[in-house]
Amino acid sequence: MPSADAAPEPVLPDHKGHRERLRDRARKGGVSALPDYELLELYLFRSVPQRDVKPLAKALLSRFGSLPAVLSAPLEELVTVSVLDGKGRALKVTTDIALDLQLMFEATRRLVAEPLKRTTVIDSWSALMTYVQVTLAHEPREQFRVLFLDKKYQLIADEIMGYGTVDHAPAYPREIMRRALELSASHLILVHNHPSGDPSASPGDIDMTRQIVKAGEPLKIKVHDHLIVGREGVLSMSQQRLM
Structure with a gap:
């Protein structure tokens, strides 16, 4: 052959x-x-x-x-x-x-990211939902990203802070805050995916988020939200009062 x-x-x-x-x-x-x-x-x-x-x-x-x-x-x-x-x-x-x-x-990812660069992220929530779904909904393993925002909630950077397995991505509060200080970021939006497709927050997700929120408090860096992305949708931990 x-x-x-x-x-x-x-x-x-x-x-x-x-x-x-x-x-x-x-x-x-x-x-x-x-x-x-x-x-x-x-x-x-x-x-x-x-x-x-x-x-x-x-x-x-x-x-x-x-x-x-x-x-x-x-x-x-x-x-x-x-x-x-x-x-x-x-x-x-x-x-x-x-x-x-x-x-x-x-x-495609850059196309859906473009609206986030032209206005404040919290005023472009539907665009943000589209962006995180396109970027992460079909990732075969967990990926932890952080959107670093300035005082006006404008996007400074979107960076991958950790790769994981099919059911766990490590996130280190100290490393996240160190990077936020390097970028002069005032607000953060945490984002990670669930390859299972179900965006429900696990006890580990809730605990990790609260650790990152606590790490930012003395530095006056606020975690605005933690979005969990799955093929079935996107969960906002802030809206669900889980952080």
Whole structure:
């Protein structure tokens, strides 16, 4: 069987016709009318110009469960996906294909982050909810982020302060406050995700949050909220009176 890295073969007429038909439908009906597998297939045309990519698009969706989950998947997991194309040849996600998919995700993340840069974060709450959901809802392991805000609640920085496992991300109050002082931040919004999909706060989440709030008090650094993100939604610990 030829390797996936072998020189590309000419596109067969029927396969070329399929690509043109899909592009034509996208032009006439708009890309929003395409189902997820065809949207992904259309995008993969650029990464894999000489092969039938429909099986690969469907394999990616089957493996990760949804288009957002495909785009936010780690590179090391994307490159494990392989499938047989219509001619029985192996077709896998190469590093270049994985990077192309991650570029789409990063562009989307920056797009939804843009409104947060133009006004105070607490006045753009719906934009913040969209941003944290896009960024974290499909992360396969816990990630702890901190949004550092100035006195006017304008965003100074959004930084990852810890990576974890599927059910725990470490957060160190002293490190968070040290970074807040470096950035001259007056307010913080803590954010982390639950890969299980359920954004409910655990006893550990509540205890950790209260430790960070306490660490900020003598420094006059206020923790405005702690958002927990899951595929089922976003929980505000402040609104739930858990901090």
